[in-house]
Amino acid sequence: MAHPDPLPDSSNFALGRLRALLEGGSFDKEQRLPSERVLAAQIGIGRRALRRALEVLEAEGRIWRHQGKGTFLGPRPPEHPSDVEDLSRRTNPLEVMDVRLEIEPALARLAALRASNGDIERLLHLADKTASMSDADGRELWDSALHRAIAEVAGNSLLLAIFDMIDRIRQDATWRLLRERARSGARQQVYVDQHRRVIAAIAQREAHAAEQAMREHLELVRDGLLKVMTSPLPDGKDPQQAIPENTEDQRLHGT
Template sequence: MTDLVLGRSAAKVLDGVRQRIQAGELTEGAQLPTERELAAAFGVARNTVRQALDRLESDGILVRQVGRGTFVRQGLRGQASAPAPAQSQGVTLSQRMREASPADLMEVRLIIEPQSAALAANRASSNDLERIREALRASISARGLAEFEHWDAQLHLRVFEATKNAVLIDYCRAINRVRDEPAWYQLKKRTVTPELRTVYDRQHSSLVEALAEHDPEGAREAMRAHLLRVRQNMLGEG
């Protein structure tokens, strides 16, 4: 499913960066080359590099700092393929989630994610907000469903990262792994129309506005309204 969501070129970049970390060419805390340099090295577009780096960040391998660059996360011990303990728990959680029905997953999301959005509204830094806005802009300008799904997942992850709560962040990473599953993607493919994407873009924008205003109640309600619409569209449930 990685190739389907990221595309072959992005998967090539992802694998190449992993190999450099495993080989010790990029050590813990090391700064990666710029997106422009990586694009030239792999012979791909910068947007392709960005998608691969976002996936590695989501997997807990890289850390991206606005205005500074992208770094190999501390604690990897040179093994990009060996997850940290919290990441291993996330994988276990995602395995359990893969066995759950879409209805059960949406029920859990409606319990956890609105409150997490409220927490993010209270804790988001200016850097957090800029990264969230970046994901919003990219999701709005996405040309196809795969690109939209990638940035949609990134938007939700970056909201969770703004909570500064490691357990919640692992939860969101687990959800995003489930979203990469073929069955989940095919369900989205059958139901997400250009018109619905416009609705989602508007809902995401309302969420980001509430976060920027540090309005926890507004963020909670915006996230809840969005997830209710997702559930209605995917499952026919109000």
């Protein structure tokens, strides 16, 4: 009886009954099955026996179940991964920077190709705002607004949505402390200059220059982040405590 294949239905009446329903394509062609309580009553068996049969079908990949939702036909759909809280727990700042280095230079290049004069005025205004902020919190807000404005100007709605997802993770409170330290001191002025260089390239419609300027900017941001993460704090605190475990470098194109 130690048969490795769980298919024989001989030992289970409910399983055969369920398979018949599934193959029959019932349920109004919807993917959702009735609730376990209803289904058990329909077949005329107990809920415990029904669940044992459903476990088999789920293991075979014919159905998938989720607490609070129901039981459905077909392969299990992806979990909703856009929750910023969950996601910012699973990823880490270096992953984020690698993806930003992949996305934002392309956005800057597209922005250079499509920016109107009004767009450029708006970017300059945001750059001024960013530079004029005195507190770290204000800098973060306006810096984010500037980078997003560039993404808007690029005119690719899907890339903009991807940027927004990354940006929301970036602004998560967990990493605020880390980024404030990476942004502190003389680095801030360099960032301001780099912002202006990106916008200047966009204003002159030099796509490649804009792409390169953005890449240099983000590489400096990443380098600052790396230094903060790997070097100990002057007062002795351990910076690693704020960083999830997965810190390996994952280049996207370095075949």
